[in-house]
Amino acid sequence: MTVKDILDAIQSPESTSADFAALPLPESYRAITVHKDETEMFAGLPTRDKDPRKSLHLDEVPLPELGPGEALVAVMASSVNYNSVWTSIFEPLSTFGFLERYGRTNELAKRHDLPYHIIGSDLAGVVLRTGPGVNAWKPGDEVVAHCLSVELESSDGHNDTMLDPEQRIWGFETNFGGLAEIALVKSNQLMPKPDHLSWEEAAAPGLVNSTAYRQLVSRNGAGMKQGDNVLIWGASGGLGSYATQFALAGGANPICVVSSPQKAEICRSMGAEAIIDRNAEGYKFWKDERTQDPKEWKRFGKRIRELTGGEDIDIVFEHPGRETFGASVYVTRKGGTITTCASTSGYLHEYDNRYLWMSLKRIIGSHFANYREAWEANRLIAKGKIHPTLSKVYSLEDTGQAAHDVHRNVHQGKVGVLCLAPEEGLGVRDHEMRAKHLDAINRFRNI
Ligand SMILES: C/C=C/C(=O)SCCNC(=O)CCNC(=O)[C@H](O)C(C)(C)COP(=O)(O)OP(=O)(O)OC[C@H]1O[C@@H](n2cnc3c(N)ncnc32)[C@H](O)[C@@H]1OP(=O)(O)O
Ligand SMILES: NC(=O)C1=CN([C@@H]2O[C@H](COP(=O)(O)OP(=O)(O)OC[C@H]3O[C@@H](n4cnc5c(N)ncnc54)[C@H](OP(=O)(O)O)[C@@H]3O)[C@@H](O)[C@H]2O)C=CC1
Structure with a gap:
C-alpha cells in the first residue's frame, strides 16, 4: 500500500467511507522536516541570511501510531505560515525544545519527541482513520484542520481553550504537521472543508484567518x-x-x-x-x-x-x-x-x-484562536463572506523555496503547497457558489 492508492481513492467519485476505512495505511509517507542535528547550522548568521531552503528537507518518514481522540488525514494541500519560517531558521528558538517538553508529558506524547520535526499548521484533505472515542468524523470526510492542540485536563482552558496550560500549535509545538502527505491531528481540530474551494484554496486561510478573527473581531481580542x-x-x-x-x-x-x-x-x-x-x-x-x-x-x-x-x-x-x-x-x-x-x-x-x-x-x-473562534472563522470562509488570499502554489518538494519567499517578504497574501493533490483546482464540490465568488477567490493569484 502506498500513498498513491490513497490518492486514487480520493479522486474516485465512487469511493465510500467504508472504502476509505478499508484502505490499508502505508508504512511511511513524505513530509517536510527540520533535523535536530542541524539546529546550529545558521549560528552567527543574521536572520535575513538564514535560508529555509537549506534547513527544510523532504523526507520519507514512518507513519505515527494513532491514539485516542486523534485522526490521520491524507493531506491534499497545505500552506506556508510564518511559524514554519521561524522553525526553519531555528528562531527565536529551536522547536525541538517544544517536542521534548511535550514528549515528557505522557506515554503517547513521547511519539512527538523525534530527531526530526514534521512542520506545517494548515491542511485540507480527507480523513483516513479515527482513533478510539471519535464519533464526529469518519474516514472519507473532507476536512480542513485548525492548529490548536489542547489537552483540556485543567479547568484553566474550559472557558477559552487558548488558556489551557497544555496549549500547543500543531506542526510548530507538536510533530506530524500538515506539510506532508499524511498528518496526525486531534479530531477536535477538524472542521468541514468549504465546498466551493479547491484543496489548496481551502488550506490557505486556516491559521491566519482564525488568528485575525480572534485578534480583531472576537471579544477576546x-x-x-x-x-x-x-x-x-x-x-x-x-x-x-x-x-x-x-x-x-x-x-x-x-x-x-x-x-x-x-x-x-x-x-x-x-x-x-x-x-x-x-x-x-x-x-x-x-x-x-x-x-x-x-x-x-x-x-x-x-x-x-x-x-x-x-x-x-x-x-x-x-x-x-x-x-x-x-x-x-x-x-x-x-x-x-x-x-x-x-x-x-x-x-x-x-x-x-x-x-x-x-x-x-x-x-x-492575542494568540491563534480558541476552538469556537477557529470554527466561526472557517464558517465565514464556507459562507463566502471571507475569501482565501492564495497567491502562488508550490509543490511539496519546493516548500523550502516557498518558505524562503515568505521569509524575504516577496510573497503576497498566502503561499500554498500541494501535498497529495497532483495539480491545482481539484476538490471543488459547489461550483455554483464558486462562480459567485470567483473574482474574490482569485484576487491574489499570480501577482
Ligand atoms: C499560530 C501561529 C503562531 C505564530 O506564528 S507565533 C510566532 C512564533 N512563535 C514564537 O516566536 C514563540 C516561540 N516561543 C518562545 O519564544 C518561548 O516558548 C516563550 C518565550 C513563549 C516561553 O519561554 P519558555 O522558556 O519556553 O517558557 P517559560 O514560561 O519561561 O518557562 C521556563 C521556566 O520558567 C518557569 N516560569 C514561567 N513563568 C514563571 C514565573 N512567572 N515565575 C517563575 N518561574 C516561571 C517555568 O515554570 C519553567 O520552569 P521549568 O523549566 O522548571 O519547567
Ligand atoms: N500569534 C499568532 O497566533 C500568530 C502569529 N503570527 C506571526 O505574525 C507575523 C506575521 O505573520 P503573517 O502575516 O502570516 O506574515 P506575512 O509575512 O505574510 O505578512 C506580514 C506582513 O507584515 C509586513 N511587515 C513585515 N515586517 C514589517 C516591518 N518591519 N514593518 C512594517 N511592516 C512589516 C509586511 O507587509 P508590507 O511589506 O507590505 O508592509 C508583511 O507582508 C509572524 O511573525 C508570524 O509568526 C502569525 C499568525 C498567527
Whole structure:
C-alpha cells in the first residue's frame, strides 16, 4: 500500500467511507522536516541570511501510531505560515525544545519527541482513520484542520481553550504537521472543508484567518465594531489580508499599511480606500538601533488623519513588533486598543508609556484562536463572506523555496503547497457558489 492508492481513492467519485476505512495505511509517507542535528547550522548568521531552503528537507518518514481522540488525514494541500519560517531558521528558538517538553508529558506524547520535526499548521484533505472515542468524523470526510492542540485536563482552558496550560500549535509545538502527505491531528481540530474551494484554496486561510478573527473581531481580542478606524500593518500579507477583509465586512474603516504600489493595489481591489505605502512615504521610526524618532510617529499620525478626515485609530492590528510598536501606541486614539500577536521585527518593544496611560489605551495580547473562534472563522470562509488570499502554489518538494519567499517578504497574501493533490483546482464540490465568488477567490493569484 502506498500513498498513491490513497490518492486514487480520493479522486474516485465512487469511493465510500467504508472504502476509505478499508484502505490499508502505508508504512511511511513524505513530509517536510527540520533535523535536530542541524539546529546550529545558521549560528552567527543574521536572520535575513538564514535560508529555509537549506534547513527544510523532504523526507520519507514512518507513519505515527494513532491514539485516542486523534485522526490521520491524507493531506491534499497545505500552506506556508510564518511559524514554519521561524522553525526553519531555528528562531527565536529551536522547536525541538517544544517536542521534548511535550514528549515528557505522557506515554503517547513521547511519539512527538523525534530527531526530526514534521512542520506545517494548515491542511485540507480527507480523513483516513479515527482513533478510539471519535464519533464526529469518519474516514472519507473532507476536512480542513485548525492548529490548536489542547489537552483540556485543567479547568484553566474550559472557558477559552487558548488558556489551557497544555496549549500547543500543531506542526510548530507538536510533530506530524500538515506539510506532508499524511498528518496526525486531534479530531477536535477538524472542521468541514468549504465546498466551493479547491484543496489548496481551502488550506490557505486556516491559521491566519482564525488568528485575525480572534485578534480583531472576537471579544477576546479587540472586539471591532462598525465604524472603527483599524490600522492594519502588512495589510496584504498573511494575517493582514484577512484583517482587511474582516474590517471591510464588519463595516469598519481599514487603514492599510503596505510596502509597494502593487500591494496597495491589492488592498484597493479588496475595497480599502485608506492606504499607506510605508516604503514610498519613507517612515523611519528608529533613528538608530536604540533610539526612536517621535517626529516620525507624528508624521505617520498626520497621514492617518489626512486619510480619515481628522480621526485617530480605534484599533491597531499589530504584528511587526519592535519596528512599529512605538508608532502604533502613539497613533491610537484615547481609549483605543493595540492588539498584538507577534513581533516579526523583534520582540523587545519600546514605546512611550505616557501615551498609553494618559490616554487610557490598552494593549491586548492575542494568540491563534480558541476552538469556537477557529470554527466561526472557517464558517465565514464556507459562507463566502471571507475569501482565501492564495497567491502562488508550490509543490511539496519546493516548500523550502516557498518558505524562503515568505521569509524575504516577496510573497503576497498566502503561499500554498500541494501535498497529495497532483495539480491545482481539484476538490471543488459547489461550483455554483464558486462562480459567485470567483473574482474574490482569485484576487491574489499570480501577482
Ligand atoms: C499560530 C501561529 C503562531 C505564530 O506564528 S507565533 C510566532 C512564533 N512563535 C514564537 O516566536 C514563540 C516561540 N516561543 C518562545 O519564544 C518561548 O516558548 C516563550 C518565550 C513563549 C516561553 O519561554 P519558555 O522558556 O519556553 O517558557 P517559560 O514560561 O519561561 O518557562 C521556563 C521556566 O520558567 C518557569 N516560569 C514561567 N513563568 C514563571 C514565573 N512567572 N515565575 C517563575 N518561574 C516561571 C517555568 O515554570 C519553567 O520552569 P521549568 O523549566 O522548571 O519547567
Ligand atoms: N500569534 C499568532 O497566533 C500568530 C502569529 N503570527 C506571526 O505574525 C507575523 C506575521 O505573520 P503573517 O502575516 O502570516 O506574515 P506575512 O509575512 O505574510 O505578512 C506580514 C506582513 O507584515 C509586513 N511587515 C513585515 N515586517 C514589517 C516591518 N518591519 N514593518 C512594517 N511592516 C512589516 C509586511 O507587509 P508590507 O511589506 O507590505 O508592509 C508583511 O507582508 C509572524 O511573525 C508570524 O509568526 C502569525 C499568525 C498567527
